[in-house]
Amino acid sequence: DTGVSQDPRHKITKRGQNVTFRCDPISEHNRLYWYRQTLGQGPEFLTYFQNEAQLEKSRLLSDRFSAERPKGSFSTLEIQRTEQGDSAMYLCASSFYSIEQFFGPGTRLTVL
Amino acid sequence: EDQVTQSPEALRLQEGESSSLNCSYTVSGLRGLFWYRQDPGKGPEFLFTLYSAGEEKEKERLKATLTKKESFLHITAPKPEDSATYLCAVQITTGANSKLTFGKGITLSVRP
DSSP states (O other): OOSOEEEOSEEEEOTTOOEEEEEEOOTTOOEEEEEEEOTTSOOEEEEEEETTEEEEEOTTSOTTEEEEOTTSSOEEEEESSOOGGGOEEEEEEEESTTSOOEEOOOEEEEEO | OOEEEEEOSEEEEETTOOEEEEEEEEOSSEEEEEEEEEOTTSOOEEEEEEOSTTOEEEETTEEEEEOSSEEEEEEOSOOGGGOEEEEEEEEESSSSOOOOEEOOOEEEEEEO
């Protein structure tokens, strides 16, 4: 399968704990995006990378959130000191420049 | 601010009953309009990209059209397997960021 993959698919954590998610994009894609989706809403943009450079972050991305794409391939999204309001589906997508974005299956985060 | 509004929020159809889903947008400059399908608990699946008013694209029972203010997703003779949430998103021309701004989605249920 050559689509976008995300790991883990589900994560349950207690408030205050740190969590890290991983995204592996389609291999030839140079752009990688993170979105967050809550129930009944469309995905909301968080941040994106072109190769290893993080080019934009949404104001939704508080200082508890950090994302990396160290070698321009896979990316990680870390949330520190999780809050119940962080519970959501975290989606990763990739594209070749600004052409169509293809999404992964998402990581469902539940903060207790 | 860029806005995407989808209507209706939910649509229930009988198998074979054709209908249309609406996506209205207000953006500073449209680079592209995207339609995705999302099944429960999964990531969005790419359907279509439309770039200019008057453009149309088709795939099986689905046909997407675009005007300067809105897009329609026409579903002809739907089947129960077409039941899903359909998301519309816009990509703007300003800057290098190719992020997508999504609507809330339309939940389609097709009864056999």
